Amino acid sequence: MASIDIFVPDIGDFDEVTVIELMVKVGDTVKADQSLITVESDKASMEIPSSHAGVVKEIKVKLGDKVKQGSLVVLLEGEGAGAAPAPAAAPVPAAAAPAQISVPNVPAAPVAVAQAAPVSVAVAALPAAPAAAVPAHNPTTAPVGLPHASPSVRKYARELGVPLNEVKGSGLKGRITDSDVQAFTRSVMSGAVQTLAGAAQNKATGGGDGAGLGLIPWPKVDFAKFGPIERKELSRIKKISGANLLRNAIMIPAVTNHDDADISDLEAFRVSTNKENEKSGVKVTMLAFLIKACVAALKKFPEFNSSLDGDALIYKQFYHIGFAADTPNGLMVPVIKDADKKGIMQISVEMGELAKKARDGKLSPAEMTGASFTISSLGGIGGRYFTPIINAPEVAILGVCKSSMQPVWDGKAFQPRLMLPLSLTWDHRVIDGAAAARFNVYLGQILGDFRRVLL
Numbered sequence: 107m108a109s110i111d112i113f114v115p116d117i118g119d120f121d122e123v124t125v126i127e128l129m130v131k132v133g134d135t136v137k138a139d140q141s142l143i144t145v146e147s148d149k150a151s152m153e154i155p156s157s158h159a160g161v162v163k164e165i166k167v168k169l170g171d172k173v174k175q176g177s178l179v180v181l182l183e184g185e186g187a188g189a190a191p192a193p194a195a196a197p198v199p200a201a202a203a204p205a206q207i208s209v210p211n212v213p214a215a216p217v218a219v220a221q222a223a224p225v226s227v228a229v230a231a232l233p234a235a236p237a238a239a240v241p242a243h244n245p246t247t248a249p250v251g252l253p254h255a256s257p258s259v260r261k262y263a264r265e266l267g268v269p270l271n272e273v274k275g276s277g278l279k280g281r282i283t284d285s286d287v288q289a290f291t292r293s294v295m296s297g298a299v300q301t302l303a304g305a306a307q308n309k310a311t312g313g314g315d316g317a318g319l320g321l322i323p324w325p326k327v328d329f330a331k332f333g334p335i336e337r338k339e340l341s342r343i344k345k346i347s348g349a350n351l352l353r354n355a356i357m358i359p360a361v362t363n364h365d366d367a368d369i370s371d372l373e374a375f376r377v378s379t380n381k382e383n384e385k386s387g388v389k390v391t392m393l394a395f396l397i398k399a400c401v402a403a404l405k406k407f408p409e410f411n412s413s414l415d416g417d418a419l420i421y422k423q424f425y426h427i428g429f430a431a432d433t434p435n436g437l438m439v440p441v442i443k444d445a446d447k448k449g450i451m452q453i454s455v456e457m458g459e460l461a462k463k464a465r466d467g468k469l470s471p472a473e474m475t476g477a478s479f480t481i482s483s484l485g486g487i488g489g490r491y492f493t494p495i496i497n498a499p500e501v502a503i504l505g506v507c508k509s510s511m512q513p514v515w516d517g518k519a520f521q522p523r524l525m526l527p528l529s530l531t532w533d534h535r536v537i538d539g540a541a542a543a544r545f546n547v548y549l550g551q552i553l554g555d556f557r558r559v560l561l
C-alpha cells in the first residue's frame with residue numbers, strides 16, 4: 107500500500123480559506139473525486155475532492171484551520187504514490203461560473219473544471235485527470251442574500267426540493283445545517299409551514315392548486331377566449347374564510363349524516379309565540395329553538411362539544427353556539443355565548459343583533475370567537491340537505507334546510523307533517539357514525555317534543 111498526500115489545489119483568487127466541514131474520517135474508504143473537506147472564503151464555499159481512491163489514514167486539517175493552495179489535507183493509503191503532481195488548470199474568472207451550483211463529485215474532466223469552477227487542481231500524486239474543487243455558489247452571479255450552507259447541505263436540500271433561502275440556519279453565523287433542512291422539511295410536511303412557492307401558487311389559484319398534495323396542477327384557462335368576462339377581487343372576508351374552509355375540508359375526515367325532524371308542533375308553538383309577542387318586536391325563528399335543542403344534545407353527547415388537542419380531547423363545559431350568517435361581504439359566524447343559560451327570547455334578540463352587526467361589518471373579534479359548536483341554517487332560503495364544513499377546531503356542525511310538509515306514515519295512514527331536514531357533519535377522528543346517528547335522532551326527538559329539553 108502506498109501513501110498518497112492530498113493537497114489543497116489551486117483555489118483561484120483566494121489566498122486563504124477556512125475549513126468549515128470535514129466530510130471524511132480516518133478509516134473511510136474514498137473514491138477518486140470524492141469530496142474530503144469543505145472550505146470557505148468570505149465569498150464562496152467549495153469542496154476539496156480527493157484525486158485518488160484509497161483509505162483515509164490521517165486527516166491533516168481540523169475545523170477552523172486556515173488553508174491555502176498546497177496545504178496538506180489528507181493522507182491516503184492507496185495505489186499510485188510517487189506520481190508527479192498534475193499540472194494545475196488555469197483559473198477561470200469567477201463570472202464564468204454558474205451561480206447556486208454545488209456539485210460535490212464532478213467528473214474530473216478539464217473542461218468541466220474550466221466551466222464549473224474558478225479553481226483547478228494540484229495534487230502530489232498524478233491523477234488520471236485533474237479533479238475539481240467546485241464552488242457552492244459564485245458571489246458574482248448569485249442572487250442577493252444567498253443562504254449560507256456547505257455544498258453538501260445544498261446538495262441535500264436540492265435532493266429534497268427544499269428552498270434553502272427559506273431555511274433558518276442554526277449553525278455558526280446562521281449557517282444552514284443538515285438538521286435545519288430536515289426540520290424545515292418536517293414542518294412543511296406537517297403543514298406548519300408553507301414554502302413561498304407553495305404560498306404563491308395558492309394565491310395564484312385561489313387557495314390551492316394541490317401542488318403540495320402531489321396533485322396535477324390546477325387548470326389554467328383563458329376564459330376570455332370563450333366569451334366576455336369580468337375579473338373581481340374576492341372580498342377580504344372571502345379570502346380569510348376561504349383559506350380556513352380549505353384547510354378544514356382537507357384536514358378533517360368529515361362525514362355527514364342526514365335526517366328529518368318532525369317540527370309540526372314546534373312550528374305551531376313558534377307561530378303562536380310570535381303572535382303573542384307581536385308588540386315586543388322580537389321575532390322567534392326556528393334557529394333559536396335549534397340552538398336550544400343542540401345544547402341539550404351536546405350535553406347528552408359531550409364529544410360533539412369537544413376539540414382535538416394532539417392525542418387528547420378537550421371537553422368544553424360551556425355551550426357557545428356559532429351560527430353562520432350570510433352577509434354582503436361573505437360568510438360570518440357570530441357566536442351566542444352561554445346558550446345553555448339563555449331562554450329562546452333572549453337568544454332570538456341576540457341573534458338578531460349579531461346578524462345585523464355581521465351584515466354591517468361591525469362584529470367584534472370577541473363576538474366571533476369561542477364557539478364550541480356551529481349551526482348553519484339555510485332554512486330561510488330553501489334546499490333539502492347539504493354538507494356543511496366543520497368550523498375547526500370544533501368537531502361537528504349542524505346544517506339545517508327549509509322545512510316542508512311531507513307525508514309521514516303513522517302506522518295506519520300517511521299524515522301531513524312539517525319536516526325539517528338536518529345535516530350533521532362530524533369529525534370521524536372524534537365521533538363515530540353510530541354516535542352521530544344517535545345525536546340526530548335525539549335532536550329530532552327534542553324538536554318533535556320540546557318538553558324533552560326539561561328532562
Ligand code: CAO
Nearest residue numbers: 391392393430431432437461482483484485486507508509
Ligand atoms: N324552514 C322554513 N322556514 C324557515 C326556516 C326553516 N328551517 N328557517 C327560517 N325560516 C323562515 C323564517 O321563519 C322566516 O320566515 P318569515 O319571513 O315568514 O318570518 C324566514 O325563513 C327568514 O328567516 P331568517 O333567515 O331571516 O332567520 P333565521 O333566524 O332563520 O336565520 C340567519 C338568521 C342570520 C342565520 C340567516 O339570515 C342567514 O344568514 N342564513 C344563511 C346562513 C348561511 O349562509 N349558511 C350557509 C353557510 S355555508 O356557506
